[in-house]
Amino acid sequence: MATDCEAWLNANPVGAEDLSDSFLSGDEDNGGISNKNINNEINGNWLLTSSNSIHEARLKAKAKRRLRKNSSRDSGRGDSLSDNGDSVRGTITAPTSPKSKLLDRKSRLGKGRGLPKKGGAGGKGVWGRSGEVYGPDKVDEKDPNYDEAQENCVYETVVPPLDERDFEKTVTPIVQEYFEHGDTNEVAELLAELNLGPMQSEVPSLAVSLALEAKASHRELTSRLLADLCGPVLTHNDMESSFDKVLRELPDLVLDTPGAPQLVGQFIARAVSDQILSKSYIDGYKGRVDCEYTRAALDRAAVLLKMSMGGLRIDNQWGTGGGQRPVMQLIKEMNLLLKEYILSGDSKEAERCLRDLEVPHFHHEFVYEAIVMVLESKGEKTFKMVLQLLKSLSESSIITIDQIRRGYERIYMDIAEINIDVPRAYFILEQFVDKSFSAGVINVKLRDLCPCRGRKRFISEGDGGVVKLESY
Template identity: 90%
Template structure:
């Protein structure tokens, strides 16, 4: 349309006098020929137009053509044709047309196609990462790149962890061992150690685990022996184990300061390691004749004695004992019965308390209370009655047995008293006396005392007693 208007304007030039709004002068009135020619020019498509309407029509055409040319010139950034102030076309103007801010920031298509959405779905343009969820394929290497290297195509990139330094070894591995004492999963420890680049500090793992176990419980030492057996071969080698135990023997004078029984405990670890085939059988014999420290000699002697006992038939695979949560219930019940029988013979309350604490089953102390009361019901005489009452009083005062565990133990006896009474006819009577004495000494409270069952049968006396009702239970 703009090209048609421009061609029409070039074919029909309009002089300045056509655009003037002044009246016709006298000279023009006298020239009839000029007026007739002008009237002929004012006839368009068979319609006669006045001079003023003709000028307005041509001015509108010029303004419309000028607007279209300005719009086309703004698209090619100043290159092309434009119009000057008087309407003349100017070629090759370098001045960039101004456009509103909204036009600069608008990324919609101006071609008149589509629904007015952003180009390429919002993934196009400079500095754009692409649409969300787009997966890029492997980038091809450009052989014409100045930085191209032939060996670059065969490179394999891996994540390499730096070797663990000595100053960071203890604070990195100690939490792993301490957490293992809680869950007891050797596979998790092996995975965590495999992720670390131990490097030359690999042989320090067994010595650190044993040193932590020396200050822990017997069940933790058993877990440490199992851990060393599972790590040998997969994470640690036999040479790492031997060098680690060599370090333990050298550090025994320092370990004795914190753990007086360290030589005997280290000797048990060595014997257990030889039994589990972590250490060679000639490990102890290699130290003969070249040991000057008394603590090292004591540890090696302890290990040698245990290995000789193993040859005689004694099993050493469970020398530390298992933790309370890992033992079978029948074994715990048996050990508690042995503990009570030993206490009845010796009368040592502190030793009985220590043995109960070493079982490491605070959640199972109600079984100890149950077995103690049943022993009182089945005993003959007052000796067992008084000794068990003193033991329960001492354990309750020291909080070795909690109030909840004590209550559960008494309630279990209340529930089984009917079956116990079949074997022990006087069970109800002895239980009532024991419960009253327990309440008087402060072992139980009034609620537990009131729950004590009594024999429900009331015996009516025969006619020889005059019909008097006896309220005794027997």
């Protein structure tokens, strides 16, 4: 490089003022560049005659390269430099971060009014402009996938029909749950949701077979269910075909339920009474029955129907129980049970009848009615028999201790009203409570709660013959 400079100097001699070692003038310090140095810059390289000028040119070129490199990175920030490397105070702008650029919804092309894109109504994952109402989509007939036959299509949920394998698994829980709540409307809704298909006529036979192994109250509920399902869900033909199946399966049903023929006969009689089976249903089997169980069931149904003509109510032929019946009906049946026991003296039969009522939560009413019967009786027979019955029921735990306690407490509360009709009620109650304690029916605490009638008594002569009332 030094050889090139010497060759150029020989071709272009310069004056002494150009070779001076003085620094730049004040104008150059302020950012200005003298005209004499303009010709010495070629393609950004300084060509000077002195070594000091060459060194200074190198520094300025290095500073200029550094400023060019930083200018692209710090564009718009703070100060800028002129072409000769001097700093020029520029307009200070706020720095912008890449995150803020991502969240900026303004156009980056410098177009538009700077509003959000599409007014906030477009883009991926948005619902559209607020207040916008979407109309039905119109079918484009020019669409290559357009099919004219699909315009009037109606789409529905198709439920496959139940087969014999799934029928019992699906319907059995519905019937068993009905035995708990007793709502026939819910069963009808659940069956309507199923596509029973050819298995529709199997519903009554399944319900009857489940009721044979259940309680008397469940059989009564089954009869009500069949009466309510006939019409909305099942037809009369379904009922007849279902009972035909039950009669054919009686030899198998007797293995699990020995009294199945009599119970099925009662179901048939109840169905005829509820008009879900025709009156000629039983007559259709005359002369065509070979099975002894089927004959026994049909004979039982025929006998019950004949008795109904004489005034027997078939709706009571189950001896049904449970808390779903009216309270007054339960009280009436308990009174009849007690009267029958007083006449027969069979405590085992009384226990069975009380158990068949299936109201263990209402046994306190039985204790109450039994004690009231003792208070209203005039002889010792009722006193001893009721005490013996309560002792037997307490020992067998048919009536719990809690139910006995509640029955006695109810008598204690109502003894004042009973005494109006029975003047000797307090005296008889005291004797009965003492005997009950001696027999182990009640405890000491319950015996001590027995109320005593207020009595009149005369005090000694010193009281002047004043009559005083004292209850003890």
